[in-house]
Amino acid sequence: MNWQQLVDNRQRFFWVLQIAGWIGYALVNYIGSKVFEMRDIYVFVILLNAYAGCLMTVPLRYLYRRVWNAKPWLLVLVVFTASYATGTLWSVVQKFNLWEIYRHGYRPDEWFYYFQQGLDAVYIILCWSGLYFGIKYYQLLQGERQKALKANTMAHEAQLKMLRYQLNPHFLFNTLNAISTLILVEENKDANKMVSRLSDFLRYTLNTDPIKKVPLEQEIHALSLYLEIERVRFDDRLAVDMQVSDEASHALVPSLILQPLIENSLKYAIAQMTQGGVISIKAQVFANELLLEVSDNGPGAELKDGQLVNATGVGVANTKDRLKTLYENNYSFVLSGNTPTGLTVNIRIPYEKAVAE
Known part of the structure; x- marks a missing residue:
């Protein structure tokens, strides 16, 4: 010993x-x-x-x-x-x-x-x-x-998994294909916007330190870039409802903590609905805690004791691992059915206010 x-x-x-x-x-x-x-x-x-x-x-x-x-x-x-x-x-x-x-x-x-x-x-x-x-x-x-060393290691692993799985070749392929289509129909202005948004989002994912926490408003901006890219593929089938309070927008959160959950909603809800659907993102502060919610009105998923049954993706698992490493037992991650249909993910973490630079 x-x-x-x-x-x-x-x-x-x-x-x-x-x-x-x-x-x-x-x-x-x-x-x-x-x-x-x-x-x-x-x-x-x-x-x-x-x-x-x-x-x-x-x-x-x-x-x-x-x-x-x-x-x-x-x-x-x-x-x-x-x-x-x-x-x-x-x-x-x-x-x-x-x-x-x-x-x-x-x-x-x-x-x-x-x-x-x-x-x-x-x-x-x-x-x-x-x-x-x-x-x-x-x-x-x-x-x-x-714990800091472990969080450092897992954060880098989470970033690598994100680049490998979450920002997978399908996402890049679909985005580039949409840009190509815009160029073919001579929508060069829209194609240029798409390239700019893709560039900004990829730059954000590469430059953001996975160890440090960032203001939620910065995360919301990155999510907006991501959703704008996906909206080209889904067009009017994708609607987004964001409700973020002013106090919550200044809260510190792990970088890209919501992006895997949004991607799951796109893949398993919006893509499965002919008429499209709505992704709702809510954030508020209550009792010195930050409450985050991501929900959709898709077909939903089979749940057992708050866990996905036969889950094959890595988004939910990676998010839970990061929360566990950063907050130990001082957090909650709950999956539940949405009303009338769909899936809701609720996250509760301690409220930390970002310091203005």
Whole structure:
């Protein structure tokens, strides 16, 4: 087992550090006893004290885990109170070991000796608490770093999949074929617009960093380019209804998070309807969360427990993977039937407002 595996296993890592730390404490005290030329029986007292300290600090771990997310002032209060109580109790055990085992019932006359040893024990427990929180925060930082690396990798994979599957040769073929048709019928102005839109959309997909989030209004602009390209193929059969609130338009979203869902609606809804259909895109902010909805009035799809049955595409799966990587469990992705027909995709993610440049 390497060091990283040991750090990742928090239970084992705690016990390794706990035992090693108290062994180190015992060694330091043993070296000090040699300096003061104490009797060999004092080594036994040192071991008992270290063992008692090891056992008494274990409950602190579970206490600190329970108050980990508490307010800072409450957390500090709990740490100092628990450290003082544990240190005081430990000092009583140390006095018992020292006076009953090493000094055979000796009691000092001065109260200062009681107080001093008690404070020493409290300081050591406070140091233990400080090390615990320091190592805990280090583990959290390492965890966040690993999540960022994983998100980086999956985002690049999602971008590659998008270029390979979502912007597939069929899309480019259909677009170029539509441009060719416009040129043949001498609709050069419309053909030039199509080339410009295709160029802008492809440039956006290549230049947008898949790791960073972008304002929703920027995504809506890219979707508009994509839909304008597809509208040449579907003509009047494709209608789009966009309802995006002003607050939602400034929210940060993963780049190209809605494009695969729009493509699914085009492929499985609009393309299947002779009279055409409507794709609806809605976005609003509610309770500090961004709510996104993509729906169509097509023939719909078979659902089971909110999942597509016999799904063969990659759009829905890629979208869910990206959301899972970026937001862990702080998101929702729900598929449901539309009324009266069609499919609706609802996405809920934390609301993050874009900072104006």
